[in-house]
Amino acid sequence: MIRRLLRNRSAVVGMALLSIPMLAAALTPVLTTANPYTTNMTRQLTPPGRQHPFGTDQFGRDVYSRVLWGSRTSLAVAAASLLLALTSGTLMGAAAGYFGGMVDDSLNRVIDLLMAFPMMMLAIIAVGVLGAGLLNVIVALGVSMLPRFARVVRGEVLAIKARHFVEAARAVGAGEGRILWRHILPNSFNPLIVMATVYMPYTILVESSLSFLGIGVSPDVPTWGLIIADGRGFIQLAPWISTFPGIAITVTSMGFNLFGDGLRDALDPRLKI
Amino acid sequence: MHAYLARRLLGSVVTIWIIVSASFLIIRLAPGDPAQIWLGDYATPDLLQVTRARMGLDRPLPVQYLTYLGSVMRGDLGESLRSRKPVAGEIRDQLPYSLDLMVTSTLLSVAIGLTAGVIAAVKRNSMVDVLAMSVALFFLSIPAFWLGLLLFILFSAHLEWFPLIGAGNRASPANLAYHLVLPTLALGSRIGAVVARMTRSSVIEALSEDFVRPARAKGLSEPRVWVRHALRNAATPILSIVGIQVNALMGGSAVVEAVFSRPGVGNLLIVAISTRDYPMVQGAIFLIAVGVVLVNLLTDVAYGLADPRIRYA
Numbered sequence: 166m167i168r169r170l171l172r173n174r175s176a177v178v179g180m181a182l183l184s185i186p187m188l189a190a191a192l193t194p195v196l197t198t199a200n201p202y203t204t205n206m207t208r209q210l211t212p213p214g215r216q217h218p219f220g221t222d223q224f225g226r227d228v229y230s231r232v233l234w235g236s237r238t239s240l241a242v243a244a245a246s247l248l249l250a251l252t253s254g255t256l257m258g259a260a261a262g263y264f265g266g267m268v269d270d271s272l273n274r275v276i277d278l279l280m281a282f283p284m285m286m287l288a289i290i291a292v293g294v295l296g297a298g299l300l301n302v303i304v305a306l307g308v309s310m311l312p313r314f315a316r317v318v319r320g321e322v323l324a325i326k327a328r329h330f331v332e333a334a335r336a337v338g339a340g341e342g343r344i345l346w347r348h349i350l351p352n353s354f355n356p357l358i359v360m361a362t363v364y365m366p367y368t369i370l371v372e373s374s375l376s377f378l379g380i381g382v383s384p385d386v387p388t389w390g391l392i393i394a395d396g397r398g399f400i401q402l403a404p405w406i407s408t409f410p411g412i413a414i415t416v417t418s419m420g421f422n423l424f425g426d427g428l429r430d431a432l433d434p435r436l437k438i
Numbered sequence: 439m440h441a442y443l444a445r446r447l448l449g450s451v452v453t454i455w456i457i458v459s460a461s462f463l464i465i466r467l468a469p470g471d472p473a474q475i476w477l478g479d480y481a482t483p484d485l486l487q488v489t490r491a492r493m494g495l496d497r498p499l500p501v502q503y504l505t506y507l508g509s510v511m512r513g514d515l516g517e518s519l520r521s522r523k524p525v526a527g528e529i530r531d532q533l534p535y536s537l538d539l540m541v542t543s544t545l546l547s548v549a550i551g552l553t554a555g556v557i558a559a560v561k562r563n564s565m566v567d568v569l570a571m572s573v574a575l576f577f578l579s580i581p582a583f584w585l586g587l588l589l590f591i592l593f594s595a596h597l598e599w600f601p602l603i604g605a606g607n608r609a610s611p612a613n614l615a616y617h618l619v620l621p622t623l624a625l626g627s628r629i630g631a632v633v634a635r636m637t638r639s640s641v642i643e644a645l646s647e648d649f650v651r652p653a654r655a656k657g658l659s660e661p662r663v664w665v666r667h668a669l670r671n672a673a674t675p676i677l678s679i680v681g682i683q684v685n686a687l688m689g690g691s692a693v694v695e696a697v698f699s700r701p702g703v704g705n706l707l708i709v710a711i712s713t714r715d716y717p718m719v720q721g722a723i724f725l726i727a728v729g730v731v732l733v734n735l736l737t738d739v740a741y742g743l744a745d746p747r748i749r750y751a
Binding site: 278281282283284286288289290292297366374378379390393397400404407414415416418419422423 | 576
């Protein structure tokens with residue numbers, strides 16, 4: 166599988182692009198010298214130069230270190246909300262697909278209802294109800310993706326449930342929980358991995374949009390969307406403030422899109438998402 | 439077909455009812471007292487009491503719910519806590535601006551996405567294909583608000599070709615269109631990219647099917663084969679992705695309206711969320727629910743028109 170992935174051009178280019186934000190996030194404390202929160206009123210809106218590679222913002226804060234620290238928040242929020250959607254969606258979809266009947270009917274109704282809403286809108290509405298903040302944004306993003314994961318898992322479980330090895334496991338006396346956990350779920354793993362990768366860029370886009378709109382993680386913690394929003398008022402005077410986080414978002418989501426395309430071709434060519 | 443439509447319409451009403459009820463319940467259970475928000479931080483307990491009674495907040499939850507449901511059905515969405523004007527009126531004033539933007543973005547992106555997708559599919563693996571798909575990937579990855587800002591710096595601030603803010607004068611279509619150009623590009627680019635990618639893969643699949651050879655054999659010109667046979671057969675997945683994307687526009691338009699300081703429902707919702715103006719949030723959610731349900735219904739009906747094999751049993 167890994168060999169197939171390495172032969173896939175878009176997967177390789179995607180991985181190369183992704184290595185930039187990943188390394189930047191992992192090595193942030195090493196790569197940055199300036200404190201992303203330290204204001205310096207004598208160095209407001211300094212253009213990019215030796216001391217500040219990405220310039221400074223209206224409070225004299227170093228944009229370079231803000232973008233790097235922002236990569237940690239943005240990537241972590243995206244990953245956490247995907248994990249939330251993955252686990253809760255798997256539970257929901259597996260329960261619906263495996264038990265069928267009433268459970269399936271009622272869960273399916275909920276999935277359909279949530280699916281009707283576009284993800285971005287669902288996330289905005291969820292933040293509208295819950296309020297902004299780190300945890301609420303993660304929950305909102307997770308909820309907006311949950312029905313999509315649940316639907317795919319349900320379909321997979323339905324298909325796998327009918328296969329012979331499940332019958333064999335039941336014949337040797339395996340319990341319901343064991344069958345679901347040991348036999349069915351591991352076999353529905355591939356489409357989930359592909360889905361998580363495919364949704365990753367969208368999660369990053371939605372998170373940064375929420376931050377940009379001022380209903381995101383927090384007005385104090387730097388995220389890419391927030392830095393762009395900060396720079397918006399100085400877009401003519403100091404375009405660098407919004408430019409660098411914008412490039413960061415675009416490169417990261419392009420990397421995930423390419424990698425996701427490659428992963429889908431390598432793992433699960435049938436899947437169209 | 440009629441029975442199917444009737445059933446779908448009934449289902450749509452139920453969906454809207456569930457969404458209205460859920461938004462009522464969640465917002466009522468959320469922390470924060472609407473009367474307190476209405477009066478501000480310096481309200482006296484007496485005044486709070488009177489206001490709560492006037493807003494009906496002192497009555498039992500089921501009564502409040504039925505009252506709310508009744509007024510929604512009469513088209514009364516309550517009063518905004520911020521502007522103190524009727525929510526329905528404010529939404530009605532803002533809606534045309536959002537609709538303009540969504541219609542132009544959809545039309546432009548579907549036209550460009552379909553053309554680019556078909557060309558990329560028939561010239562598969564050529565330079566044109568690689569170029570078109572790279573451009574699509576770029577627009578798929580760039581956040582709409584940042585693209586909007588870039589367009590704004592270049593065309594509004596530097597070149598001064600387009601206006602800086604606002605949506606123009608509703609009396610003059612030319613003026614409206616002039617204000618729509620950049621927001622349309624910012625909002626439509628992503629759907630255009632998605633449509634192009636989906637069109638390409640669906641048309642490639644359709645071109646490999648059996649009916650393409652006889653179509654060529656009977657002497658149809660190549661463009662005719664592409665459009666009449668391949669694209670027509672690829673219509674269902676393309677339509678479904680367009681339906682999904684038109685719905686997604688509702689979220690995207692909130693962002694683009696913010697970037698270009700345009701009036702619109704998205705802007706209304708964002709301001710309502712950040713000021714905890716719950717009646718307005720509820721009103722916007724209601725409108726979005728209606729919009730989403732309508733788009734989904736139209737998409738399903740369009741399937742049948744595009745593909746006669748689909749029967750509404």
